[in-house]
Amino acid sequence: MTPLLELRNVSKRFGGLTAVDAVSFSIEAGELVGLIGPNGAGKTTLFNIIAGVYRPSQGQLLHRGDAISMLDPARIAKRGIARTFQNIRLFQSLTVLEHLLVAQTCRGLGLLAELNPLVSGAERTRRKAAMELLELVGLENRHDEIAIHLPYGAQRRLEIARALATSPELLLLDEPAAGLNDTETVGLREMLDALRAQHYTILLVEHDMKLVMRVCSRILVLEFGKLIASGAPAEIQVNPEVINAYLGAEA
Numbered sequence: 001m002t003p004l005l006e007l008r009n010v011s012k013r014f015g016g017l018t019a020v021d022a023v024s025f026s027i028e029a030g031e032l033v034g035l036i037g038p039n040g041a042g043k044t045t046l047f048n049i050i051a052g053v054y055r056p057s058q059g060q061l062l063h064r065g066d067a068i069s070m071l072d073p074a075r076i077a078k079r080g081i082a083r084t085f086q087n088i089r090l091f092q093s094l095t096v097l098e099h100l101l102v103a104q105t106c107r108g109l110g111l112l113a114e115l116n117p118l119v120s121g122a123e124r125t126r127r128k129a130a131m132e133l134l135e136l137v138g139l140e141n142r143h144d145e146i147a148i149h150l151p152y153g154a155q156r157r158l159e160i161a162r163a164l165a166t167s168p169e170l171l172l173l174d175e176p177a178a179g180l181n182d183t184e185t186v187g188l189r190e191m192l193d194a195l196r197a198q199h200y201t202i203l204l205v206e207h208d209m210k211l212v213m214r215v216c217s218r219i220l221v222l223e224f225g226k227l228i229a230s231g232a233p234a235e236i237q238v239n240p241e242v243i244n245a246y247l248g249a250e251a
Ligand SMILES: Nc1ncnc2c1ncn2[C@@H]1O[C@H](COP(=O)(O)OP(=O)(O)O)[C@@H](O)[C@H]1O
Pocket: 014, 017, 019, 037, 038, 039, 040, 041, 042, 043, 044, 045, 046
């Protein structure tokens, strides 16, 4: 079977620095894969390579078997690879629900229905889909509120719902737990559990080790740009190289 995403020997050099060093892995549809590693390990660079922000200096990226290394971010997004950012980026005056309605049209998926006056149910269908997503992230009761008035944790979940509203095949989440308090982290964990149950395909960069170990089916570990381990959370937790590189340093 062709993987959803495959990296073959991908490297990224910035001048003399090799930020990502000959990394190979693949992600199958329906997996929730964690990407961890110490600061400076190359996680964000790898994210940016997948999202088309950086071209790899070497190696190949394949989406459903098609080479995508040369595509720009807009084309990557059109192919269904969506991402969230570490800082929150919401519209000033839109409600929670409106954020999702705007996002739904981003890949042009709703456009035909939009232009066709005969498709009278299109608007209702879109609202229904958006409300289902809000339910998934626990925001259904706040759909009419102005998004930027939500508490921080809820804003983060809205950003994820907005990315999901584009109907992505692969979602890249960049440190979604950053800045969350304990209660908000529990809310995020429950949301990630729900997304996993619905078989969304997700690559999660996250520093909260408890969260990563709990929600991911598989974990990739980067150190100095190199992939030093890949496996189930239980394997990663006892891998001596990983403990040495990362977990040990945290304790
Ligand atoms: N645009 C850039 N130009 C030069 N060096 C960079 C750039 N982006 C990242 N780096 C370097 O690449 C390495 C990996 O960074 P990064 O991918 O941000 O790591 P992580 O996200 O794992 O903390 C670091 O040494 C960082 O300083």
